[in-house]
Amino acid sequence: MVAHLIQFATDHYILVAIFVVLLVLLLLNEIRRGGQSLSNGQLTALVNADKGLVIDIRTAKEYAAGHIVGAINIPQDKLAARMSELDKHKEKTLIVVDAMGQQSGTHCRELLKAGYTAAKLSGGVSSWKADNLPLVK
DSSP, X not given: OHHHHHHHHHHTHHHHHHHHHHHHHHHHXXXXXXXXXXXXXXXXXXXXXXXXXEEEOSOHHHHHHOBOTTOEEOOXXXXXXXXXXXXXXXXXXXXXXXXXXXXXXXXXXHHHHTTOEEEEETTHHHHHHHTTOOOBO
């Protein structure tokens, strides 16, 4: 099987090169569409400078178990309906946080389409915990 794959790649190297380039371009486009990814340090700097607001899209139960200081809880299934609550924070970067950083890109895109400046925390709350940063209960 692997021998056939290698043989195909060597016989059709132009097709394989085009496929790889298209795959990379697709991945880059998807990453960019989800908004900027922030590290824990970048999130902290934005919030401390009063230029960022953390939007925690986890469930109320997960939020109550521990969240980033100053975070507002708007569960992901209610974000579209409660987006008007964020109008008073339009001048800030809205930083979308979820459990592991997997769903925040989708909701970050929604905020960007609605005219907000938005970014997502890379790795979500799990990366925050992994860096031993404080959570409020």
